[in-house]
Amino acid sequence: MTDVPATADDDVETVVSARLLPLAQYRNLSRQVPVLYVLLAINATAVGWAYARIAPPSLTIGVPVVGIMLALWRIIHWSTPQTTPVEMLQQARTSIRRAEYFSVSVGLTFVAWAITLDRYGGPYEHAHITLFVAITVIGCIFCLTYAPRAARAVTLSVLGLYLPYCVLRGPSEVVVMAVDIAMVGLLVLKVQSDSFAAFVLLESSQFELRTERSQAQRLGAENALLAHTDALTGLPNRRHFFNRLDILLASAAPDTRFAVGVIDLDRFKPVNDTLGHNFGDRLLAILGERFGAMANDRVTVVRLGGDEFGLIITDAIEPAEAITARLVELVQTPFDLGEAQVRIGCSCGLAAYPEAGDNAHDLFDRADFALYHAKNQQRGGIVRFSEALEHLIRSEQSLESALQTADLARELTLAYQPIVVARTLQLSGLEALARWESPSVGAVPAEMLIATAERLGMARQVTLALFDRALADLALIPDHLRLSFNLSAADLIDPETINALVARIAALRGSQRRIILEITETSLIPDFQVARAALARLRSEGAAIAVDDFGTGYSSLARLNELPIDLVKIDRSFATRLTDPAGRRLMAAVRNLASALEVECVFEGIETEGQLLEATLAGFHYVQGYYLARPDRLDRALRFATSETDDRPDAVGVG
Secondary structure: OOOOOOOOHHHHHOOOOOOHHHHHHHHHHHHHHHHHHHHHHHHHHHHHHHOOOOOOHHHHHHHHHHHHHHHHHHHHHHHOOOOOHHHHHHHHHHHHHHHHHHHHHHHHHHHHHHHHHOOOOOHHHHHHHHHHHHHHHHHHHHHOOOOHHHHHHHHHHHHHHHHHHHHHHOOHHHHHHHHHHHHHHHHHHHHHHHHHHHHHHHHHHHHHHHHHHHHHHHHHHHHHHHHOEOOOOOOEEHHHHHHHHHHHHHOOOOOOOEEEEEEEEEOOHHHHHHHOHHHHHHHHHHHHHHHHHHOOOOEEEEEEEOOEEEEEEOOOHHHHHHHHHHHHHHHHOOEEOOOOEEOOEEEEEEEEEOOOOOOHHHHHHHHHHHHHHHHHHOOOOEEEOOHHHHHHHHHHHHHHHHHHOOOHHHHEEEEEEEEEEOOOOOEEEEEEEEEEEEOOOEEEOHHHHHHHHHHHOOHHHHHHHHHHHHHHHHOOOOOOOEEEEEOOHHHHOOHHHHHHHHHHHHOOOOOHHHEEEEEEOHHHOOOHHHHHHHHHHHHHOOOEEEEEEEOOOOOOHHHHOOOOOOEEEEOHHHHHHHHOHHHHHHHHHHHHHHHHOOOEEEEOOOOOHHHHHHHHHOOOOEEOOOOOOOOEOHHHHHHHHOOOOOOOOOOOOOO
16 A cells, blocks of 8 residues: 555545555546556657757657657556456555656656757747646646655656756746746645545545445345344245245246245144143244255245245246145154154145236135145145135135125024934934025035134124024923034134123023033134133033034043033944944943043934944933934924924834
8 A cells, every 4th residue: 555645634544444545546546647648658759759850869759769668558557457356456555656656767757858858959949848847747746646645756856856957057037937837836736635635535435335335235134134034933934925926926927837835734732732832932943944944946935923834936836746745744754842752744735826826915815725725624735726726715705705794693594403312212402503594605504604604703693693593492492402502613712702602591590501512622722721711601601511523633531521511422423333343342432431521422423223223232321313313493303202203213122
């Protein structure tokens, strides 16, 4: 780096980094120094031409030629770019240092040459020499603005030699011109010094601005990364997912293919409930590392929230399914959480672009719907959105529209199926089953009614409308018969629904014991503790609690002891096993364990006389099924208790 004189410029120059100032000087000098050498070459050629007839050729031709060659060499040097920042910095420092030496050498050489020529010729030639010196001084100062030490050196060396020569040579006019040139040169030098100081300040300000901008950009990049990163797993988050999807859609060509996926973990909530949220968080962090290792330019894996993850795979749907299958395997690999080893699973829905949609909303919704279908129909599998699912979506949309505008009190009805004593076939109770007859979509199965109501957030309205109808029918049912009513998972975790049911049961005034509220095993999974508290409240009002479809969920008879229940209903899928020895032994064991827990049993799905006989022999006191009676209107269901129907089967004789 050039040593800058100890002037007022010093403090200003030190503001700029020692690395940046030489580069800034060099960039500017590389544009101006070639101009200086061109100026000197032209000036020397003009002087040589003016003295060509009166001075020796060695002075008029030789010196200008050498000067021009020197100028070309220096122009080439200053115009040659460097390939790396390190080389450029080194050249900048070297070139500025050499400029100081060359400026003095060239200045003294040209002044000595001019003084030598000044011995020849008349007043016009002498005036030309004076002009040459003046142009040389002023040109050097301006062209060396960004090398102030070199500018000062050439100015002082030229004037230091030429001014004494003029004073000694005379006449007075020449002395005055020389002094005038010296004064102008010094003033221009002062202007140049101030200009360089301003240049250093400008570079300092630009350096600070660049630094601040760089810091702001770095902070912005860090904030953007944080804004697009999930803190727990380290994966990109929901915002990144949709940004990435928007970018893909905006740049999509006609042949672009990619897949959008949604993964939902299975059996994750029990990890939180049984081991605690710290273990659940640890599991998610490990899963984030596994998914992150799979991510690349083609595969984007994000955490959408909770135990749900999103996928964007920039490939056709078949390779995307293969990649998704590998991700599913990563989820199924056991998790070592230190104090426990946990196995979970996942279900996944995929939607292909452009077949499933051409915008982010449609693609995500259809991938999510494919996931919903996977969790309900193919748990643990991968479901691709298809035309069949599209038809199902349209059907569900029609159902949603119909339910939103339905007159629930008029359109919702109940069918009743008898529950009978196995040995005597005496009617002991009725199960109320929901029916929906819509004017726009026709008869809708109960499962679709409940699922649609839950999607729309109308589960409470539907449940209470059906319960009110059931309570109205209860007045028409003989006092010795009990009425079973089904509750969904959404009902159990909704405090307002529970409050409304409690109020209605309390208003029965003595008939509460006739109400049996049925729940399924799967309805306990979303939040076991909340469900248990809700059931306890309902039971405290006098209603009995039954677990329906027992054997199809995740619980066991042992866990039933934690619930305030009075009855279990064995799922119909076990009825077909009553005819083989192993099945009979299993059902007998279930019945004995239920008796030990003081829980009554009802065997559902009885469809043949043989199944009725085996259920009775296994010790089941109550049975229910199509062999006995199908769901029907209340008046027809009540006929089971009389001899008014020829369809009633004969009582089973045992022993």
